[in-house]
Amino acid sequence: MKHYIGSANPMRPQFGARAGYEAQHFSWACDAAGVATVTLNRPERKNPLTFDSYAELRDLFHGLRYATDVKVVVLAGEGGNFCSGGDVHDIIGPLTKMSMPELLEFTRMTGDLVKAMRGCPQPVVGAIDGVCAGAGAMMALACDLRYGTAATRTAFLFTRVGLAGADMGACALLPRVIGQGRASELLFTGRAMSAQEGLAWGFFNALHEPGDLLVRAQGMAAELAAGPTFAHGMTKTMLSQEWAMTIEQAIEAEAQAQAICMQTQDFRRAYEAFAARQKPVFGGD
Numbered sequence: 001m002k003h004y005i006g007s008a009n010p011m012r013p014q015f016g017a018r019a020g021y022e023a024q025h026f027s028w029a030c031d032a033a034g035v036a037t038v039t040l041n042r043p044e045r046k047n048p049l050t051f052d053s054y055a056e057l058r059d060l061f062h063g064l065r066y067a068t069d070v071k072v073v074v075l076a077g078e079g080g081n082f083c084s085g086g087d088v089h090d091i092i093g094p095l096t097k098m099s100m101p102e103l104l105e106f107t108r109m110t111g112d113l114v115k116a117m118r119g120c121p122q123p124v125v126g127a128i129d130g131v132c133a134g135a136g137a138m139m140a141l142a143c144d145l146r147y148g149t150a151a152t153r154t155a156f157l158f159t160r161v162g163l164a165g166a167d168m169g170a171c172a173l174l175p176r177v178i179g180q181g182r183a184s185e186l187l188f189t190g191r192a193m194s195a196q197e198g199l200a201w202g203f204f205n206a207l208h209e210p211g212d213l214l215v216r217a218q219g220m221a222a223e224l225a226a227g228p229t230f231a232h233g234m235t236k237t238m239l240s241q242e243w244a245m246t247i248e249q250a251i252e253a254e255a256q257a258q259a260i261c262m263q264t265q266d267f268r269r270a271y272e273a274f275a276a277r278q279k280p281v282f283g284g285d
Contacts (some may be wrong), residue, residue, distance in 0.1 A: 018030035018067035034071030035221045043079025046131045048087035061116035072218050073226040075128040085134025114168045117142040121233030127217035138168040147217050148195050148204045157190040229284035230264040
């Protein structure tokens, strides 16, 4: 099963440039403002993942660590659904025939996708409509901001196929977002969380009409892209790292992080704009 471990796209962009990336297993577009949109585009099957799309997504988000021309990423699905998880025929069937080393290779690779999404400095904004299940639910959970619709149904349904609810970091991430008791229920039962539950529990930042969802998500992404993007990357890093810190360690880490940000041109731009009673125009440096 080595075909899904290496780079899914051998035609890598040059170091620091990702806006012109040519995706093979999903849609990718990046506008002049640095807002990139990744769209899972197998709508006839509710946008399931395959070995190849898993690997390409992992490599793309890992590469975004070095991107200088992508400021925010929007993650969406075509056809009124986000993602139905791993493709039953292309993934689930083959997994039942693999050896233990091959299975561990696969599960580590899927976890690497979540780590790459959490590790890239760009905020990732999820536009999550309709079905959001299994690995799709984990991709949604890995986003920094999530927007849904009244029709969104999010299910961590691993137990429904005889697996543990501990998959791709679910037992670490989900309790931090919605609380231990609610996460335990969803991970033990595999039931779908309704959109209204997701909103009330803090999984979704807001719900929008289906026709407005992507536009609203891209609007938020554009707002973030126009901000101090170096500082946004620092915020994302600290939000992740401080989970494992004491309060004292976190305060010291934030002191160092903020001192670094105070050396940026964006900090100077903000001061000069304030002094001139103007709105700052940030450059990300």
